[in-house]
Amino acid sequence: MLARVWSASIVGIDALKVGVEIDVAGGLPGIVVVGLPDTAVQESRERVKTALKNAGYAFPMRKIVINLTPADVRKEGPSFDLPISVGILAASEQISAQLLGDYLFLGEVSLDGSLRPIAGVLPIAAAAHKLGIAGLVVPADNAQEAALIKNLAVYGFKHLSEVSHFLNNPERYQPVQSNIQQLSKTRSYSGDLKDVKGQAHARRALEIAAAGGHNLIFVGPPGSGKTMLARRLSGILPPLSFAEALEATQIYSVAGLLKNHGSLVNDRPFRSPHHSASGPSLVGGGSFPRPGEISLAHHGVLFLDELTEFKRDVLEFLRQPLEDGYVTVSRTRQSVVFPAQFTLVASTNPCPCGYYGDSIQPCTCSPRQREQYWAKLSGPLMDRIDLQVAVNRLKPEEITQQSTGENSDSVRQRVQAARNRALQRFDSEIRCNAAMQSSHLKTWCQLDATTSTLLEGAIRKLGLSARASDRILKVARTIADLAGDENLQVHHVAEAIQYRTIDRMQ
Numbered sequence: 001m002l003a004r005v006w007s008a009s010i011v012g013i014d015a016l017k018v019g020v021e022i023d024v025a026g027g028l029p030g031i032v033v034v035g036l037p038d039t040a041v042q043e044s045r046e047r048v049k050t051a052l053k054n055a056g057y058a059f060p061m062r063k064i065v066i067n068l069t070p071a072d073v074r075k076e077g078p079s080f081d082l083p084i085s086v087g088i089l090a091a092s093e094q095i096s097a098q099l100l101g102d103y104l105f106l107g108e109v110s111l112d113g114s115l116r117p118i119a120g121v122l123p124i125a126a127a128a129h130k131l132g133i134a135g136l137v138v139p140a141d142n143a144q145e146a147a148l149i150k151n152l153a154v155y156g157f158k159h160l161s162e163v164s165h166f167l168n169n170p171e172r173y174q175p176v177q178s179n180i181q182q183l184s185k186t187r188s189y190s191g192d193l194k195d196v197k198g199q200a201h202a203r204r205a206l207e208i209a210a211a212g213g214h215n216l217i218f219v220g221p222p223g224s225g226k227t228m229l230a231r232r233l234s235g236i237l238p239p240l241s242f243a244e245a246l247e248a249t250q251i252y253s254v255a256g257l258l259k260n261h262g263s264l265v266n267d268r269p270f271r272s273p274h275h276s277a278s279g280p281s282l283v284g285g286g287s288f289p290r291p292g293e294i295s296l297a298h299h300g301v302l303f304l305d306e307l308t309e310f311k312r313d314v315l316e317f318l319r320q321p322l323e324d325g326y327v328t329v330s331r332t333r334q335s336v337v338f339p340a341q342f343t344l345v346a347s348t349n350p351c352p353c354g355y356y357g358d359s360i361q362p363c364t365c366s367p368r369q370r371e372q373y374w375a376k377l378s379g380p381l382m383d384r385i386d387l388q389v390a391v392n393r394l395k396p397e398e399i400t401q402q403s404t405g406e407n408s409d410s411v412r413q414r415v416q417a418a419r420n421r422a423l424q425r426f427d428s429e430i431r432c433n434a435a436m437q438s439s440h441l442k443t444w445c446q447l448d449a450t451t452s453t454l455l456e457g458a459i460r461k462l463g464l465s466a467r468a469s470d471r472i473l474k475v476a477r478t479i480a481d482l483a484g485d486e487n488l489q490v491h492h493v494a495e496a497i498q499y500r501t502i503d504r505m506q
Contacts, residue, residue, distance in 0.1 A: 192407050273304070
């Protein structure tokens, strides 16, 4: 007898509907899986066979052919265990096949018949809703995650016997209900800005970066507070909207990094890869492409500590996603697109010894050593970093002071107000000032004669490219938003020019 069960496979962060066809016919006993299965799918044969027997079902001692469609797309992972199990039971007439066409089945099956959670359920649930699938049958631990998609009936079970009972008696079961308010837990922060002593200039740059979504680099000697400042950026960013949280949760679901399968990613992601990271680990990759660090930082912060310690070719991988907001990973059989709208925050020392320009510790590096040190950061990459800020060593009186600075909550309120002004101006076309295109700059960053002369002088003196000058205008637009000004004024542009520290150093 032939049975067909619907399942799905992950391609990038999107889902592809997969048909699981099971034919139980005469012939020598055995199981054959066709349709470009990977090793984990091939191993389903033994898992399913043992699980069905241990769960009390009769395993048909006949020839079983399992076909995964479409046949030209590779399938991976243990998520096909459940649809294969259900298909064999239906083909051998041990359960009713009446509802198989209405539901999509996902789940790994243990040898005792219990169901284990899998990665990537949320994007599959979203795709199922778009395709008009009536409902989803998943392991109980994945049920709350899938139920985040509204108007989709989700059923979560712990054992194969529960699934078979549901298919035979569907009227006895109710779909899982997801409480979005309960899942949206209170945000947590790694630190507060009030803990940062001094560094008024760097704190101001951090606020501008948060308000406009601008990329930022801190340059300064060891112990000046660069890392401490950078780690507090996510705490002054506005809260994630539900749509943004859902996007971030889908990425973490595909990557298998959801700590709790039933909760949203509520905090702005903060990713801090080590400087030994490879290019594919940053942008994503693998034979079945998976999201990298820049996609895991989507709608959040990517922090690269000791930027000049990263390999130059690895840093060049950042150029396209910094410009476009997404990254394309191409393989022989497929090409996938991962979202990558993140704020880059980096820190580095000014030279190999770390003390070039320091007021106390003398620099021991030669000009040639400093030149080679900065050669790892190409001009095109630095053009894409809007704010380049010098962080100086704290004075003794600043180190010993007991008073605290402004806290993150107060700064976040100003950041939120500035972002609201930008959203109203752009009518939600783009999310922040850093995403402005040439057409937006012509409309919203018009300069008077005095301001235009100032910018022209800075371009000549610093040797700025057209992209770098556009970045100055975007930063100036954010400074104006923080001040509540509708038009750009000369002091907005003058302050924005001050955040080109590395251009002045080179």
